[in-house]
Amino acid sequence: MKDLDRLASPGTPERELLDRLSPPSLPRHVAIIMDGNGRWARQRGFPRVEGHRAGIRAVRETVEAAARLELEVLTLYAFSTENWKRPRWEVRTLMALLKEYLAKELRTMVENNIRFRPIGRIAELEPEIQDSLAGAVSATAANTGLTFQIALNYSGRAELLDLTRTAVSNAHAGRLAVESIDEDWVAAHLATAGVRDPDLLIRTSGELRVSNFLLWQIAYTELYFTPVLWPDFTTRDLLLAVAEFARRERRYGGVVEGAQEDAEEAAE
Numbered sequence: 001m002k003d004l005d006r007l008a009s010p011g012t013p014e015r016e017l018l019d020r021l022s023p024p025s026l027p028r029h030v031a032i033i034m035d036g037n038g039r040w041a042r043q044r045g046f047p048r049v050e051g052h053r054a055g056i057r058a059v060r061e062t063v064e065a066a067a068r069l070e071l072e073v074l075t076l077y078a079f080s081t082e083n084w085k086r087p088r089w090e091v092r093t094l095m096a097l098l099k100e101y102l103a104k105e106l107r108t109m110v111e112n113n114i115r116f117r118p119i120g121r122i123a124e125l126e127p128e129i130q131d132s133l134a135g136a137v138s139a140t141a142a143n144t145g146l147t148f149q150i151a152l153n154y155s156g157r158a159e160l161l162d163l164t165r166t167a168v169s170n171a172h173a174g175r176l177a178v179e180s181i182d183e184d185w186v187a188a189h190l191a192t193a194g195v196r197d198p199d200l201l202i203r204t205s206g207e208l209r210v211s212n213f214l215l216w217q218i219a220y221t222e223l224y225f226t227p228v229l230w231p232d233f234t235t236r237d238l239l240l241a242v243a244e245f246a247r248r249e250r251r252y253g254g255v256v257e258g259a260q261e262d263a264e265e266a267a268e
């Protein structure tokens with residue numbers, strides 16, 4: 001990590017956390033379910049949309065911190081296929097905020113070598129939004145640093161449904177042999193194709209659910225829940241989650257080297 005001072009000033013508790021982390025123990029892909037905007041607004045007597053507006057600060061700070069931590073991928077859940085059920089004004093505000101965010105942050109993304117990638121049923125969004133997204137994708141396409149995925153009109157089930165339809169129609173048309181459908185084929189046809197699965201999934205606001213997010217991809221992901229409401233989420237909260245991840249032991253259904261031998265010896 002080259003940019004430690006900009007991530008956390010020397011002498012602060014955040015810097016202490018950072019100094020204790022070693023690069024091999026860091027997650028390479030962090031996914032976040034940003035929740036609690038509505039509650040944040042209600043606690044202050046504001047309309048819900050003010051919570052989303054305040055959430056933009058946390059988005060900006062988190063993207064910047066992820067780039068400085070040299071994560072490979074950050075995926076934020078910004079709008080689910082179920083979110084269309086929200087009041088029209090709220091949906092309209094969320095889309096307007098997204099457009100505003102892209103217009104304001106594109107330069108920072110380019111300067112910070114961030115590659116922008118929307119995932120979800122993008123073709124169903126308003127043409128104006130699709131244009132902003134396409135502009136950000138092409139302006140950052142050559143970047144080689146953090147891949148910033150933003151999930152819009154996304155749900156894990158919709159993603160798996162779309163992929164199933166592709167498989168069936170290709171198989172019917174004789175373009176795909178059923179035996180060639182394996183885990184690699186599925187991974188290559190997900191919205192996240194080409195990107196490693198999340199190592200760490202964070203959900204804010206104390207809710208203990210995965211809410212239809214990256215269902216295939218989180219099979220072995222470490223889950224981290226924090227009571228912090230999304231608009232209050234800071235670099236410190238990201239570092240706390242990353243530090244907790246670094247303490248976890250990932251086994252992918254196997255055993256940790258040495259642990260099996262220890263168990264066998266103990267049983268003898």
Ligand code: FPP
Binds near residue numbers: 038048053078079097
């Ligand atoms: C959940 O809070 C949050 C969302 C549905 C949207 C997240 C959107 C943002 C942070 C702003 C837009 C993002 C970008 C990148 C432009 P909630 O409303 O469900 O909160 P509640 O559970 O407290 O009601």
